Amino acid sequence: MQPTQRGSQQQMPPTPALVFDVPKLDTFLTRFEQALAEHWPHSVLSYSFKTNSLPWLLSYMRQRGIWAEVVSDTEYELALALGYTPDRIIFNGPIKGRDRLWAAMLQGTVVNLDAKREVEWAAALARQQPETPLAVGLRVNWDVNEYCPGESTSDGADSRFGFSPASGELDAAISTLRDAGIQIAGLHMHRNSLTQSVDVFRAAATVARDLISSRGLELDWVDIGGGFFGAEQGHPTFADYVLAIREVLEEVIDPARTRLVVEPGASLVAVPLEFHASVLDVKQVKDHTFVVTDASRTNIDPLFRRKRPFQYDLETNATHTRPLQTIGGYTCMEDDRLMDIEDEPALEIGDRIVFYKVGGYTMCYQSKFFIEFPPAVYIRTHEEELILVREKPSVSEYLQGQQWIPAGDHINAAANGKSQWLAPHL
Template identity: 30%
Template structure:
């Protein structure tokens, strides 16, 4: 995505001094490269895009157009997938809390629900007693040790009796079908991917080797680093894996296991990336509002906030690009400057230790901001900003989401 000052001025005039830019070609490229990496080892791999990471409908539509599935963790996300025309058979409902009426709606339409607890399974079983259609398709979320230093709270401990009870309940109910197995661990390291894959293979080999044909899918979840420029990679204390590395750690051993056990049935291998697809497919643009010196530090105040780019308090400096205001000749040279946000939070910094030349009115574009920024940004201090999609000619764009207004924020309140 190549930007110009004139293009940013054009957008800002209509939509305000801060906004997101959506990069559809980058998102598509990420999808195809990740899919290709896994299919090189296991051709039956399919991506189920993690809606929670960034549920901008444009991205969700692209996933569907590219043949991917929807991985949702809320009724809101499930309804979005169906509104966009995603077939229910391609919607996978995860998460520890699911509103039961929406669970039933998806199951009755042919979607898949991955069970997180015994209580959830019992509720579904009771509803299935009254169901006259095809059996409900269920998956079981598996929890086992992956040696990432985190004791996950999600899913069934596969070494426990409740896991066996869940399998038995599903197998013994005429209106329930165990369609697949699911796991997800948030750690993005390559070791975690190796361990989760081996853990899932162990679960399959221990409990399902004799009935592999019953499993339509096996999901290894998400949690992957996306493509990063070198100046961002070096800020991490670990080596950032490439898509091919993840594929070699997961798809390759999964394929080898199925080759060893024989048989013609090969369940769909599902991966559920979010960050890996969308992190570098969005930019955030805001403007320099003021420049001041406070007790030896230069503070550049912006029309944006750190909440717009990354909700993590330990955020890294993402790559930036500055677009000077051509009408301003008096510029400030600075070293070690901090870019402060518009909120009243002391720690609201979008970038630290900047060196260069800036002036009030300059635009600054922040890269790698597509992961969780849009969906976790609260209407704190200012409403949410517009999202536009440049159309590639350097001039035109499509409005994806308009800037929020006072009425958007307060229309659910009662005023008496």
């Protein structure tokens, strides 16, 4: 189906569909670029792949000169496949594989270690190649609640990431690496927080500052992580964060020599994504109105834990309102309900609902197939043109790479005492 024109001049995609608004995305990218250019020019803006790994988006980031921040071998390989060079990748996370880690260390990737086996593997590489200069960063485990009470996003206050200075594991990692002749070139400070306040980043910088001076570190980078607030207007701005971080770190490092690495995700891509849905049916059950749509909460709140209300627009010719309408999804789960709306136009079949600001941690958690395939994705260009960048998958694409015994062979497989769905080669 082709996009249609409705009401305003803006093109509308057939529903359900996700739409990335490129001008909005550019606004956020430019803001972060400018904040760094003004307050820490010797810096790296990387994008956290996990937040939304739509291939179009990742390619667009690369074209804009933004680096990749990846946390698995698979994400690393995706970055390479999309044309990122190893020296424009930040490699984080505790699940790196040994061979990928070694290749990354040898090819100029910014590597932050986050597991003891990675420290051992790095040391082993240094022993194998004593002439090759090697450098890594270490993720620091620090207690956000100690500095900013109530900010931790985990149930207990403790984070499970990084090496703890308090338990001695950070110093043990430093000694192992130094003994192997590896430079400790960076600290990685990422922590999510509840309010994304500037104070959390000031605290991260403070922990880094104290480690730099107490451990005598000469760093090439401080990676302050992601977790920034990215609103269309108001504070904190990206510049507020960079300035606060700089104020603290300047006490122990020269920003002209040590790079600040940032790895934002949601603050760049949440706002620019819209989700378009249509009303399929309107049902009355006692005094309750249910609006059945071709959207699902699994599309835009896949973990069912969103607390903030959605921002939305209704496109309808309705002439009266209803006191309460429940907007329901297409799945068979009773709790697949997107929102209750009060005193809003009485929706009818064919009306459109547009949900805004749904780009962060939505598409990446969406199942490959639950009743429906994930929706098509469009971009809206600066010229307000809609371009399809990902089709909704087809059944034949879904079946690609799968192995199964065709219908007629079930009986033979059962007779051989094998499960009927064993792959033929097993």
